[in-house]
């Protein structure tokens with residue numbers, strides 16, 4: 322099975338490397354072509370366009386920043402040149418980026434019309450988890466294709482949840498999960514502001530937090546916030562805001578009020594407004610600290 326991989330950012334480069342290390346024949350593309358050099362040295366073929374990858378493969382994986390990036394790569398511009406036109410009938414597009422529920426539904430429709438298959442398979446886990454194949458993958462869509470891709474998922478992640486044949490379900494779960502992490506960041510930020518203001522040992526407080534709430538998410542973000550180490554970003558605040566917007570859009574469409582979602586939306590917007598958009602999204606904790614004068 323020949324595999325294509327488009328989008329070699331913080332997450333994609335590591336995921337593609339895991340597929341390559343597992344012995345898969347890989348063709349890759351990245352808009353900033355220099356980011357493909359490491360994979361080229363390790364044996365991947367590097368294409369010069371999304372179409373160049375798509376026409377060569379049975380399974381095309383995309384791991385791109387946002388809706389706009391996915392649309393540019395899949396649909397190309399007015400002159401064409403997107404992956405959609407180049408992908409052969411029966412080939413599978415596995416969309417692993419965090420994108421809107423709406424775009425995922427549209428991709429499903431256009432691939433079906435073109436005689437291709439579509440699977441949404443967004444992931445939970447930061448770049449460190451991508452490097453160690455520790456992602457949790459949430460897949461939905463054409464079920465035979467999900468099974469076809471299972472060996473690929475197993476090389477990139479530690480777990481796979483399959484949510485049925487409607488790909489939108491996977492994207493809805495992904496943005497809901499990220500909303501929960503954003504809410505957790507706000508909770509930790511406010512809590513650590515109070516602890517610091519009272520002069521209490523933050524390391525000891527973190528031990529208590531982990532004893533009470535132990536999970537990879539609390540552990541990872543608790544440490545970052547206790548140490549106030551928001552750079553380098555594992556997940557940029559700008560992308561975090563994008564995800565909360567996607568949650569609120571899905572909630573809006575389903576008529577589900579999410580007041581906490583609106584609050585973390587404004588926190589992320591404020592962090593970005595203060596020039597912190599490329600810091601880790603946990604930087605919203607710094608806003609709570611500043612509000613408290615610590």
Ligand code: NAP
Nearest residue numbers: 328329330331332352353385386390418419446447555556
């Ligand atoms: P990233 O490091 O910012 O990489 C983004 C990728 O998208 C790069 O390959 C970038 O190419 C490409 N790209 C952006 N705009 C483009 C455009 N208009 N046309 C073509 N390519 C474009 O982001 P990341 O952290 O790897 O995240 C990738 C996806 O995974 C996002 O949807 C994110 O929400 C999701 N995710 C991230 C994490 C995390 O912790 N980082 C965890 C789970 C899910 P260039 O190199 O040319 O800029």
